[in-house]
Amino acid sequence: KQEVTQIPAALSVPEGENLVLNCSFTDSAIYNLQWFRQDPGKGLTSLLLIQSSQREQTSGRLNASLDKSSGRSTLYIAASQPGDSATYLCAVTPSGTYKYIFGTGTRLKVLA
Amino acid sequence: EAGVTQFPSHSVIEKGQTVTLRCDPISGHDNLYWYRRVMGKEIKFLLHFVKESKQDESGMPNNRFLAERTGGTYSTLKVQPAELEDSGVYFCASSPVPLAGGRGGELFFGEGSRLTVL
Numbered sequence: 001k002q003e004v005t006q007i008p009a010a011l012s013v014p015e016g017e018n019l020v021l022n023c024s025f026t027d028s029a030i031y032n033l034q035w036f037r038q039d040p041g042k043g044l045t046s047l048l049l050i051q052s053s054q055r056e057q058t059s060g061r062l063n064a065s066l067d068k069s070s071g072r073s074t075l076y077i078a079a080s081q082p083g084d085s086a087t088y089l090c091a092v093t094p095s096g097t098y099k100y101i102f103g104t105g106t107r108l109k110v111l112a
Numbered sequence: 113e114a115g116v117t118q119f120p121s122h123s124v125i126e127k128g129q130t131v132t133l134r135c136d137p138i139s140g141h142d143n144l145y146w147y148r149r150v151m152g153k154e155i156k157f158l159l160h161f162v163k164e165s166k167q168d169e170s171g172m173p174n175n176r177f178l179a180e181r182t183g184g185t186y187s188t189l190k191v192q193p194a195e196l197e198d199s200g201v202y203f204c205a206s207s208p209v210p211l212a213g214g215r216g217g218e219l220f221f222g223e224g225s226r227l228t229v230l
Contacts (some may be wrong), residue, residue, distance in 0.1 A: 003152070034218065043116070043203065043223035044155075073158070098168060099145070099157040100219065 002027045002094045004087075006103035014111050015078055021075040021106045022059070023090035024035050028068045031093040035075050038087045048075070052095075080110045115140065116222035118204050126190050130192040133225045135227060137186070137206030142173060145207075145219065156223035158202075173198075190227045194229045201226050 003026045013019055023033070032051050036044040048057045049062040050073070056065040063076040077084060087107045099105035119137045125131050129147045146158040158177070159169035163184035172179070178197070181187040191198050205219040 005143075044205075044221040046218055046220065049218045083224075091155075098143075098160055099171070100147075100155075101157075102147075102155040103153045 001033065002092065002101045004090060004092055004101050006088075006090060006101035006106050007065050008106060009104065010107040010109075012111060015080060015082060017080050017110075018076070020110075021077070021078055021088050021108070023054045023073040023096075023103055025071045025073075025077070025101075027094060028071055029095040031095055033064075033066055033090060033092045035062075035073075036089040036091065038089060038105070040086075044089065046082050066072050080108075082110045082112045085109050113124065116204055116206050116220055118202075118222040118225045120225055123227070124230065125194055126230055127196055127210075130134040130190065131194055131227060132187045133202050133227070135187045135204030135206075135222060138220055140166070141220075142184065143207045143209070144181060144211070145185070145205040145226035146189055147203040147205065147221075148200050149203070149224075150197070152183050153193075155203065158189075169186045189207045196225075196229050199227055216226070 005024050007022050035050045037045040037047050038044050050057050050066045061078040066073045087105045089105045091102045119134045123131050142163050144161040146154050148158055149155045157171040159179055160167040161181045164181050178190045201224040203221055203224045205221045207219050
């Protein structure tokens with residue numbers, strides 16, 4: 001049974017810091033991994049989607065890597081800003097299914 | 113282009129009552145998903161429609177939950193009768209790719225419907 005874990009559960013950093021959020025999953029048989037952002041009371045916004053054959057994806061200040069064999073993904077945020085404050089979720093699609101398995105998220109607060 | 117819209121944004125009902133949540137996917141998206149987040153837990157899959165057909169409903173908690181998708185457009189999720197443990201946020205997501213969420217697709221989520229059962 002696939003399980004997704006995100007560490008840390010919460011993180012508070014000063015503005016301008018580079019930071020790394022971690023996501024680990026127990027079964028390497030996945031189709032893809034997607035990182036989302038959720039603002040309080042809002043829906044999920046897709047940040048980056050990494051296919052199982054890819055190693056990383058970049059969008060602006062965000063870079064996500066995927067190491068399928070070790071069951072890990074990291075989301076790197078460069079030069080963090082207060083507007084980056086949100087909950088970050090990762091989700092994987094186990095092979096043979098069409099549904100996401102979500103982690104519990106990392107609640108990020110960037111202090112001005 | 114309008115995103116995934118959900119209605120109502122928040123519903124408060126008494127235990128034993130019925131609630132119907134509605135989701136309008138992005139136009140042209142054949143794949144529609146329902147997910148749920150209960151307090152303190154991770155978001156969990158409920159079911160997946162391809163057009164009007166249920167592709168996978170393995171995540172539906174019990175037979176008090178009924179999902180429909182009329183004509184392959186909007187979808188409703190009915191809870192009858194509601195129980196306290198049904199409280200949470202119900203998310204709808206859609207995607208244009210036939211195997212979205214599986215082989216390569218990106219999911220687009222709505223803002224969720226918060227259900228509170230008293």
